[in-house]
Amino acid sequence: MDLDIQCEEMSASRWTELKSSMNTSKTVRLDDCSLSASHCKDIGSVLCSNQILTELTLNNNELGDSGVELLCKGLLTPSCNLQKLWLQNCNLTDASCKHFRSVLSAKPTLTELHLGDNKLGTSGVKVLCEGLMDPNCKLQKLQLEYCELSPDNCEMLCSALRTKPSLRVLNISNNKLGDAAVKVLCQGLMDPNCNLQSLHLENCRITAASCGDLSSVLARKPSLTELSVGENKIGDPGVALLCQGLLNPNCKIEKLWLWECGISPAGCKDLSQVLSTKESLTELSLIGNGLGDPGMELLCQGLKDPKAKLQALWIRECGLTTACCKSISSVLATNQTLRELHMGGNKIGDAGVEILHEGLMNPSCNLRSLWLGNCSLSAACCGSLATILSSKPSLTELDLSNNSLEDEGVKKLCESLKHPNCKLQQLV
């Protein structure tokens, strides 16, 4: 039994209703429901009595530190078996952290803690990490985005990485860390005890200077399958360093997010090599980099290699035009693993769609999801799009938002939606 409510203000009677549902639910989600500290007393009681409750999400409610204190009391009862706790954007400060420390030290059942968007600060996170270090703590996922961490916090996170083989996912994106702190973190990541699978360091003020250390981690740790360094100005030099590690046979990377990293056509050469050799790589995001047509053509060379097993490619807003569509089309015609292609925000125009049409129609093409929002399209390309919709049952998602398709174009598309071969589930 699940309780899942979002964006609903709770009247007193509604809350009473919900209290009884909460007592028998396995997961409770009350996102943005104008809850406050007073509701936490009741939720605390639920945590005491409901032994099957495994997941509690209370994001976007102004619970405050006093609310958290009440929740943690409930969490600490021996019969409470909560595994996953989400308290993002709940107006928490460092004062909440001692309560989290107590919970982390006492509850080996807690495997996920998501605290993003709370001003925990350097001292708060230090206290939190004390709990993390407790031998009883078996946390697997820790999310501290936008928590006002500072470089100092990386010492303790480094220790946590060294001593917690249970830790699989660490997300500290959007904190002012810098290269020196990331280097310290990498020391922890290199530890034989460290089994981290997913690392998110988006917008952490990283430059090419720490990419060497990240590269060494990639080369040493087959467990690290997801890395995101989006929104850090690492540039082509940074990408070149990362690719060295990525190309190491030990590296089993699956998801790589390099959005808004300041990559230019020059950086695409190294990435192309990774695409043509890393069979494990299934998802690549290069959104918001000035790849341009020359850069895209280099990437396509890599994508045509039989070893390329990429499933999702995100190249939104990469400065592409009609000129590179021929290369993309030939990739679509040969690569059978690609499921998702997000290329909105590139001025490919109707001519670009006509060229892509050829590759899309190829029997080898198994694309499920195609995003062409804001691509300077008009009604003129809707004929081609319509034939694709009527011929490709694999295509379930098509985004054409922010294009001037007009009634005429939309009509053509709607006609093809009626075709038996069209299995489109979402048309935007």
Place this chain on the structure above:
Amino acid sequence: ETKGTPHTSYSQFLRQHVDNPKTRAPNDRSYCNLMMQRRGMARPCKHTNTFVHAPASQLRDVCGRAGRPVGRNLRNSNNRYRITICRLASGSTRPPCNYRGGSSTRRIRVACVRGLPVHYDRNL
């Protein structure tokens, strides 16, 4: 934009683009994350959206004497309005959506059908 009857499109316009007074949030980023979700534009994550912090009556006037025609059914507002522009941060397109927000005071361009704004075209 799909074209419904002017009435349903006007209510969609209000839902997607009008927030007056501006809903309180710690910062524009949080504002956008909350509002895009509350107003139903987060499944899938709409790439960009503008919220105008002015009474609906003033925005209706843009379709009348508070605006000037600029071709087809588009009109530029004479006055400037306080707005918050929400743009999807480039990591995610699947929910949960992470937005960047920025406040500004700008003139706006809307599409009008039978005297009602039904489509937000752009900020000027």
